[in-house]
Amino acid sequence: MKKLVSVLSTIPKNQDGASFSGILKSLNAKCLTCATITPLECLTRCKVYKLKNELRHLRESMMNNPNYVKELFNVLKNETRLQILHSIVNGKNLIGVLQQELKKAGHNYSQSALAKNYLAPLVALGMVVESREQYCLTSYGGHLTKLLGCFPEFAPKLPARSECYEETLLQYLLLGPKTFEEIELVVSPKNVSRTLNRLHSARLIKTPPQREYVFFFKTIRTPEKETLRTSERRIYDTIASCDGISAGLLAEQTGYSIRVIYRCVRHLKGKKLMFIRRKPKTYHLTCKGEKLASVIRLIQQAVEDTWLSFQQAAQNNEATTNKIAF
Numbered sequence: 453m454k455k456l457v458s459v460l461s462t463i464p465k466n467q468d469g470a471s472f473s474g475i476l477k478s479l480n481a482k483c484l485t486c487a488t489i490t491p492l493e494c495l496t497r498c499k500v501y502k503l504k505n506e507l508r509h510l511r512e513s514m515m516n517n518p519n520y521v522k523e524l525f526n527v528l529k530n531e532t533r534l535q536i537l538h539s540i541v542n543g544k545n546l547i548g549v550l551q552q553e554l555k556k557a558g559h560n561y562s563q564s565a566l567a568k569n570y571l572a573p574l575v576a577l578g579m580v581v582e583s584r585e586q587y588c589l590t591s592y593g594g595h596l597t598k599l600l601g602c603f604p605e606f607a608p609k610l611p612a613r614s615e616c617y618e619e620t621l622l623q624y625l626l627l628g629p630k631t632f633e634e635i636e637l638v639v640s641p642k643n644v645s646r647t648l649n650r651l652h653s654a655r656l657i658k659t660p661p662q663r664e665y666v667f668f669f670k671t672i673r674t675p676e677k678e679t680l681r682t683s684e685r686r687i688y689d690t691i692a693s694c695d696g697i698s699a700g701l702l703a704e705q706t707g708y709s710i711r712v713i714y715r716c717v718r719h720l721k722g723k724k725l726m727f728i729r730r731k732p733k734t735y736h737l738t739c740k741g742e743k744l745a746s747v748i749r750l751i752q753q754a755v756e757d758t759w760l761s762f763q764q765a766a767q768n769n770e771a772t773t774n775k776i777a778f
Contacts, residue, residue: 506591506592507592507758510578511758511759514576514577515758515759520755521616521752521755522616523577524755525610525748526613526614526616527573527574527577528600528603528751529607529608529612530570530607531607532554532559532561533570533573533574534600534604534607535557535559536550536554536571536587537579537580537589537597537600539553540580540587540588541589541594541598543588544587544588545586546585547563547566547567547585547587550566550571550587551563551566554566571587578590578592579592579593579596580593595754595758599754600747601746601750602743602747603744603748603751610654611650615643617640617647618647619748621635621638621647622656622657622744622745622748623752624638625657625735625736625737626745626746629734629735630734631732631733632648632733632735635735651741655741656737656738656741656744657735657741658736658737658738659733659734659736660734665730665731666699666729666730666731667696667697667698667728667731668696668697668702668717668727668728669695669726669727669729670688670692670725670726671725671726673723673724673725678723680720680723681716681719683716684719686708687702687706687708687716687717688720688726690702690705690706691726696729699717
């Protein structure tokens with residue numbers, strides 16, 4: 453979770469009016485002006501009170517787990533669970549009804565298997581709640597479900613039961629192209645190659661066709677101190693007239709073959725009249741990768757917003773309690 457959070461901290465926050473902090477602020481404003489008849493009425497009907505209880509339960513019983521974000525993504529990377537969320541997004545459903553809906557979609561599960569393998573993980577993460585054999589989304593679960601967007605489309609391309617290196621890297625690449633060395637800062641070095649291969653195979657990232665670009669630059673050494681051949685002089689003058697040049701462009705401007713270019717470059721380098729600088733390969737998000745990374749970022753931000761909203765709820769709790777007392 454630390455890797456995911458560290459990447460998130462470098463990305464600007466999404467100004468979403470539907471965030472939990474925004475919801476709480478709006479509900480608390482209504483709560484402070486509400487004229488309740490009895491404290492019992494407030495506790496049984498107040499949306500603010502119910503939402504605060506939900507946030508408290510999420511933070512104290514679930515989100516204190518340092519691996520919560522990783523477990524959340526692993527649970528969501530499952531077609532059946534995503535379909536369950538979609539089925540109950542508008543209200544409560546009996547497990548038998550869910551079983552029949554999944555059966556129509558080609559998923560044939562017994563009710564016990566459905567409850568144990570697919571509903572229980574969603575309940576454990578605080579997205580779904582069960583009451584009298586009926587399942588419905590929590591406010592938190594409903595909020596996350598609305599943010600899923602294209603996630604169901606790309607979820608099968610991400611490995612299940614993983615350490616979420618792919619999700620971490622996709623978020624990191626939202627900041628712009630990164631080199632292999634930069635990627636090693638957020639993904640375990642021993643897992644970088646495997647992670648890159650998976651994302652590349654899924655066409656979520658891309659790289660330039662060439663492994664690296666080589667550019668030639670002149671040094672500050674005076675060429676008059678050396679004896680240069682005609683080809684070397686022409687190549688040196690071409691290099692000196694620009695701020696770095698590649699072998700292909702150098703061959704194009706001088707009319708020499710690539711073989712002659714590299715031979716002369718080797719001589720000029722030996723005479724300390726030029727040096728070579730390599731631009732390492734960088735990794736970019738494809739259009740699909742950018743869409744998925746944006747959804748992952750929104751989910752990550754929603755989790756963090758929910759965590760922080762509990763602090764806001766706790767701060768406002770005293771004011772609400774005092775109002776009920778009077």
